[in-house]
Amino acid sequence: MLLLCPIPIKKGHAVNFLNSSGEDSHPDCNHTKSREKPMAIFGSGLIDIHSLSRNKIMSILALAKDLKEALLARDVPRYKLCRDRDLLVALLFYENSTRTRSSFEIAALRLGLELTGFGSIEGSSVKKGESLAHTLDMFDAYQCDAIILRHPLDGAAKQAAERVGIPVFNAGDGKHQHPTQTILDLFTILERHGRLDNLQIGLSGDLKYGRTTHTLALALSLFSGNTLHLNSPPNLPMPSSIIELARTRGTEVVIHNSLEEMVPDLDIFYQTRIQRERMPDPMEYEVAKKAGIFTMELMNRTKKGFGLMHPLPIDKAMPGILPELDAHPNSIYKIQAGNGVPTRMAQLALALGLAAESVTDEEPVAAIPGGFCKTLPVVTKPVREGVSIRPIRDRGVVIDHLRPYSESILARLLKLEERADVYRSATVRSVKRPDNIKGMLMIEDRDLTEAELSMVASVSPGARVNRIVNSRVIEKLELQLPLTIEGIESLHCPNAGCISRPEHMEHVAPRFDKIGEDMVACSYCDHIMTTRELFASISK
Numbered sequence: 001m002l003l004l005c006p007i008p009i010k011k012g013h014a015v016n017f018l019n020s021s022g023e024d025s026h027p028d029c030n031h032t033k034s035r036e037k038p039m040a041i042f043g044s045g046l047i048d049i050h051s052l053s054r055n056k057i058m059s060i061l062a063l064a065k066d067l068k069e070a071l072l073a074r075d076v077p078r079y080k081l082c083r084d085r086d087l088l089v090a091l092l093f094y095e096n097s098t099r100t101r102s103s104f105e106i107a108a109l110r111l112g113l114e115l116t117g118f119g120s121i122e123g124s125s126v127k128k129g130e131s132l133a134h135t136l137d138m139f140d141a142y143q144c145d146a147i148i149l150r151h152p153l154d155g156a157a158k159q160a161a162e163r164v165g166i167p168v169f170n171a172g173d174g175k176h177q178h179p180t181q182t183i184l185d186l187f188t189i190l191e192r193h194g195r196l197d198n199l200q201i202g203l204s205g206d207l208k209y210g211r212t213t214h215t216l217a218l219a220l221s222l223f224s225g226n227t228l229h230l231n232s233p234p235n236l237p238m239p240s241s242i243i244e245l246a247r248t249r250g251t252e253v254v255i256h257n258s259l260e261e262m263v264p265d266l267d268i269f270y271q272t273r274i275q276r277e278r279m280p281d282p283m284e285y286e287v288a289k290k291a292g293i294f295t296m297e298l299m300n301r302t303k304k305g306f307g308l309m310h311p312l313p314i315d316k317a318m319p320g321i322l323p324e325l326d327a328h329p330n331s332i333y334k335i336q337a338g339n340g341v342p343t344r345m346a347q348l349a350l351a352l353g354l355a356a357e358s359v360t361d362e363e364p365v366a367a368i369p370g371g372f373c374k375t376l377p378v379v380t381k382p383v384r385e386g387v388s389i390r391p392i393r394d395r396g397v398v399i400d401h402l403r404p405y406s407e408s409i410l411a412r413l414l415k416l417e418e419r420a421d422v423y424r425s426a427t428v429r430s431v432k433r434p435d436n437i438k439g440m441l442m443i444e445d446r447d448l449t450e451a452e453l454s455m456v457a458s459v460s461p462g463a464r465v466n467r468i469v470n471s472r473v474i475e476k477l478e479l480q481l482p483l484t485i486e487g488i489e490s491l492h493c494p495n496a497g498c499i500s501r502p503e504h505m506e507h508v509a510p511r512f513d514k515i516g517e518d519m520v521a522c523s524y525c526d527h528i529m530t531t532r533e534l535f536a537s538i539s540k
């Protein structure tokens with residue numbers, strides 16, 4: 001999918017499609033909604049990397065450095081920050097884990113926190129069919145102070161954060177993100193190179209389903225002068241939305257066909273495991289077996305200061321890094337995994353108010369106007385003869401400039417037949433501009449509510465709505481894509497792994513955020529699409 005999202009605005013970025021000024025916004029639809037801002041670390045966990053600015057990341061890394069030094073020096077008063085506070089952290093792991101779970105546990109214990117939860121769904125009521133929401137409610141009811149969640153569905157952590165009022169840490173949600181891993185990855189890169197900018201970084205392996213590389217690529221794109229070199233089996237490329245976003249931020253992204261060609265230039269090579277368990281089609285794994293393997297021969301071609309990283313585990317049946325490299329001084333994946341403890345201590349400490357942020361200045365967040373329709377001047381014209389569709393004579397609405405063929409989706413969403421409305425719909429050639437094909441929908445004796453107007457605006461941004469009373473257009477509205485699309489029956493996220501999909505039975509209402517003029521992202525799994533792609537599922 002080619003993504004044309006010039007200025008991503010999700011979560012704190014500026015929108016490039018500004019609505020009308022306050023004066024001509026229609027009173028029905030001129031709400032201003034504040035977009036999600038980069039989160040303060042204190043009092044909140046970490047759901048996805050979009051919520052962190054460069055400054056926030058540096059603040060976490062600075063505290064993690066201090067804590068690592070304190071741990072190495074066994075300086076207990078310097079790292080056991082919980083002191084006499086009684087704080088309880090719940091680890092809810094719906095997927096296997098060695099490092100993330102253990103390092104979070106150790107981080108909590110070193111801080112002096114208490115632990116509860118489960119490391120596997122075996123033996124829990126998840127096996128009895130309990131939803132994520134209900135399980136979360138329990139740990140909220142038990143007055144836990146933070147939740148650390150690993151879950152197979154994309155967007156699970158976002159849902160958790162919306163469900164409970166305590167900090168939630170995303171310890172990996174499906175193929176979506178793994179932000180606390182990224183913090184330890186960045187810490188390791190900073191330790192190795194003393195900087196997070198102007199680096200040549202190779203990401204390799206399963207770039208399609210691997211959440212670690214998704215999050216790391218996005219984080220590295222926040223720092224200037226980095227080049228991302230990508231290499232994956234042909235069927236497992238990095239999602240184009242991530243590549244586009246990185247490029248929009250000025251990060252160079254180079255796609256390679258072999259490890260041999262990319263390795264000599266790299267400061268860091270980040271290998272990943274083929275995520276067989278996430279592949280719906282077993283054939284995907286068969287093709288993926290062609291993934292590049294990091295060998296001693298490749299290591300011998302690397303430049304000074306090079307670091308070989310891996311989030312681990314390495315699959316012994318199909319190793320992305322050969323075992324003889326474990327002892328090589330440039331193999332830093334053991335150090336990397338060890339950094340999971342101080343970095344997760346830092347994140348827990350900041351979230352629970354056990355430590356203060358060292359860098360607090362934040363990039364300003366542009367306010368995003370929320371109106372989705374503006375009033376246009378009404379021009380009274382004589383009724384044209386010979387047009388293909390007769391206008392409404394007495395009372396009703398005429399929706400014009402619709403995206404071609406979207407009128408049938410709207411007829412369904414506006415329940416025209418169920419309501420026994422009289423309507424006419426068509427995709428027609430514009431009378432004034434014959435090269436322009438547009439949809440039209442005319443509904444007699446009907447006015448549209450704000451929710452219905454928002455629905456029309458979502459399906460077909462740019463549409464115009466004429467309200468007709470006594471055979472006269474009394475109001476003309478131009479619609480723009482609303483900030484949020486929600487509450488539309490049978491509209492689902494196209495990502496099969498998204499927690500909001502009905503087949504997962506998690507009862508998460510789908511919601512989509514505007515990220516460009518005609519682009520939206522799923523609020524849960526971040527899947528990016530045009531509105532046409534979003535509504536394609538209900539047009540069938």
Ligand code: NCD
Nearest residue numbers: 099100172178273311312313
């Ligand atoms: C990764 C994960 O679970 O996403 N490991 C980790 O958390 N350290 C990578 C993987 O499973 O391959």
